[in-house]
Amino acid sequence: xxxxxxxxxxxxxxxxxxxxxxxxxxxxxxxxxxxxxxxxxxxxxxxxxxxxxxxxxxxxxxxxxxxxxxxxxxxxxxxxxxxxxxxxxxxxxxxxxxxxxxxxxxxxxxxxxxxxxxxxxxxxxxxxxxxxxxxxxxxxxxxxxxxxxxxxxxxxxxxxxxxxxxxxxxxxxxxxxxxxxxxxxxxxxxxxxxxxxxxxxxxxxxxxxxxxxxxxxxxxxxxxxxxxxxxxxxxxxxxxxxxxxxxxxxxxxxxxxxxxxxxxxxxxxxxxxxxxxxxxxxxxxxx
Amino acid sequence: xxxxxxxxxxxxxxxxxxxxxxxxxxxxxxxxxxxxxxxxxxxxxxxxxxxxxxxxxxxxxxxxxxxxxxxxxxxxxxxxxxxxxxxxxxxxxxxxxxxxxxxxxxxxxxxxxxxxxxxxxxxxxxxxxxxxxxxxxxxxxxxxxxxxxxxxxxxxxxxxxxxxxxxxxxxxxxxxxxxxxxxxxxxxxxxxxxxxxxxxxxxxxxxxxxxxxxxxxxxxxxxxxxxxxxxxxxxxxxxxxxxxxxxxxxxxxxxxxxxxxxxxxxxxxxxx
Numbered sequence: 001x002x003x004x005x006x007x008x009x010x011x012x013x014x015x016x017x018x019x020x021x022x023x024x025x026x027x028x029x030x031x032x033x034x035x036x037x038x039x040x041x042x043x044x045x046x047x048x049x050x051x052x053x054x055x056x057x058x059x060x061x062x063x064x065x066x067x068x069x070x071x072x073x074x075x076x077x078x079x080x081x082x083x084x085x086x087x088x089x090x091x092x093x094x095x096x097x098x099x100x101x102x103x104x105x106x107x108x109x110x111x112x113x114x115x116x117x118x119x120x121x122x123x124x125x126x127x128x129x130x131x132x133x134x135x136x137x138x139x140x141x142x143x144x145x146x147x148x149x150x151x152x153x154x155x156x157x158x159x160x161x162x163x164x165x166x167x168x169x170x171x172x173x174x175x176x177x178x179x180x181x182x183x184x185x186x187x188x189x190x191x192x193x194x195x196x197x198x199x200x201x202x203x204x205x206x207x208x209x210x211x212x213x214x215x216x217x218x219x220x221x222x223x224x225x226x227x228x229x230x231x232x233x234x235x236x237x238x239x240x241x242x243x244x245x246x247x248x249x250x251x252x253x254x255x256x257x258x259x260x261x262x263x264x265x266x267x268x269x270x271x272x273x274x275x276x277x278x279x280x281x282x283x284x285x286x287x
Numbered sequence: 288x289x290x291x292x293x294x295x296x297x298x299x300x301x302x303x304x305x306x307x308x309x310x311x312x313x314x315x316x317x318x319x320x321x322x323x324x325x326x327x328x329x330x331x332x333x334x335x336x337x338x339x340x341x342x343x344x345x346x347x348x349x350x351x352x353x354x355x356x357x358x359x360x361x362x363x364x365x366x367x368x369x370x371x372x373x374x375x376x377x378x379x380x381x382x383x384x385x386x387x388x389x390x391x392x393x394x395x396x397x398x399x400x401x402x403x404x405x406x407x408x409x410x411x412x413x414x415x416x417x418x419x420x421x422x423x424x425x426x427x428x429x430x431x432x433x434x435x436x437x438x439x440x441x442x443x444x445x446x447x448x449x450x451x452x453x454x455x456x457x458x459x460x461x462x463x464x465x466x467x468x469x470x471x472x473x474x475x476x477x478x479x480x481x482x483x484x485x486x487x488x489x490x491x492x493x494x495x496x497x498x499x500x501x502x503x504x505x506x507x508x509x510x511x512x513x514x515x516x517x518x519x520x521x522x523x524x525x526x527x528x529x530x531x532x533x534x535x536x537x538x539x540x541x542x543x544x545x546x547x548x549x550x551x552x553x554x555x556x557x558x559x
Contacts, residue, residue: 009383027406114490
């Protein structure tokens with residue numbers, strides 16, 4: 001019986017495993033080989049070993065570090081903003097949503113829209129002649145900043161990202177908040193705890209694991225951002241809005257520098273793995 | 288206090304849905320009005336943009352983009368379910384691969400997808416999968432797998448093991464059991480997961496941008512063509528109408544199934 005289970009389990013997992021090996025394992029091997037080779041589109045099947053030259057070339061390029069810094073800052077700022085805004089909305093609106101769950105539908109709607117399309121929509125909304133936001137600024141304040149210029153592009157992109165993905169934090173935090181048993185809060189009230197005390201001493205501590213998970217997910221997603229930044233500013237604003245993902249994309253598809261682009265993606269993979277390892281360690285310590 | 292809550296709700300809902308609302312308004316304005324009146328008020332509503340979208344289909348074929356999105360998303364989401372459902376059952380009941388496969392796939396969510404984009408492009412160019420709906424669907428399946436597997440594992444874990452045991456006593460094999468007993472019981476979870484996978488696949492951009500050029504272009508990439516229009520600049524009205532058409536399917540699904548989608552997203556995030 002036991003060996004039968006073992007066999008059946010393997011058969012059940014085989015299709016998925018084979019698919020992952022083909023679609024992720026193979027690309028990873030290609031990544032690894034090309035990252036230490038000199039290779040061009042013409043010589044794609046005969047890569048020539050060059051050691052770590054590609055890594056050195058990526059790491060020594062100034063705009064690589066600029067992109068790394070942009071992504072890191074963007075990920076952190078967006079994750080913090082989404083977490084705080086989502087937490088506030090989840091707790092403040094909870095009494096409304098408890099009674100009328102359909103309100104959530106309107107707050108979740110932004111997540112259903114493709115980020116790439118959101119980027120394009122803001123191209124229209126922020127356009128200096130036909131956009132509604134610059135029009136509003138001109139009409140009521142007499143002047144409108146250049147939202148996508150080098151000085152403001154970062155802030156604009158943060159607002160775009162936060163407005164679209166705060167709903168994700170809101171949804172998860174609301175679920176966690178609603179799952180706290182009523183009698184816990186009631187017991188605290190009877191013991192004389194006010195609303196703020198209940199929030200700090202009961203609700204937030206109980207929600208800490210979920211808050212951590214939400215922050216992590218939002219950080220990762222904002223860090224690896226491509227779609228909305230690419231469609232809204234491209235590598236525009238004087239290259240000031242190049243994220244890590246866009247850097248790799250441009251190195252390959254614009255410059256045709258295969259080795260350097262692949263080396264940069266390997267570094268990105270290592271960075272992602274390092275973040276995962278840290279998060280894993282943290283959650284184990286807590287458990 | 289309640290009034291304040293409603294006010295905050297209204298502001299939040301408007302601000303977060305502002306891009307779609309504003310684009311919707313623009314799509315009902317004539318080209319002349321878009322140039323003269325950027326406000327949210329429409330003086331003379333018109334459907335001209337929606338008709339024009341189809342009139343220029345010899346250059347930008349929106350129906351073709353929508354069909355590509357639809358076909359590759361159904362295929363991609365369906366395939367991820369097909370692969371993940373038996374695997375989830377094996378994970379839950381036999382514990383096979385619980386140590387390596389589940390963490391591997393769940394953590395995939397945290398890896399920037401661009402890492403796999405270049406080698407996949409090179410491999411696809413070799414095997415002739417570039418610019419095909421099948422090629423794109425295979426990637427969309429990968430993109431969906433982390434969430435799909437986590438959700439199905441969670442759903443199957445909630446099914447009572449006594450059912451399996453009863454069927455086993457009657458002599459059913461694992462595969463009969465999976466097909467006859469587990470599949471019907473898990474159908475609601477599978478349906479929600481399918482919808483979520485479809486929405487994610489429909490909204491994907493990076494791989495569609497890299498891997499498709501003409502035949503298999505999806506609506507997220509196709510919509511950007513309308514912004515890069517050659518000659519006299521962007522025709523904003525048509526571009527707005529295209530975007531409205533492109534966001535309609537996932538938004539309709541989101542509105543109809545918000546409760547189940549919300550539960551799944553929350554569960555997937557916390558367990559993943």
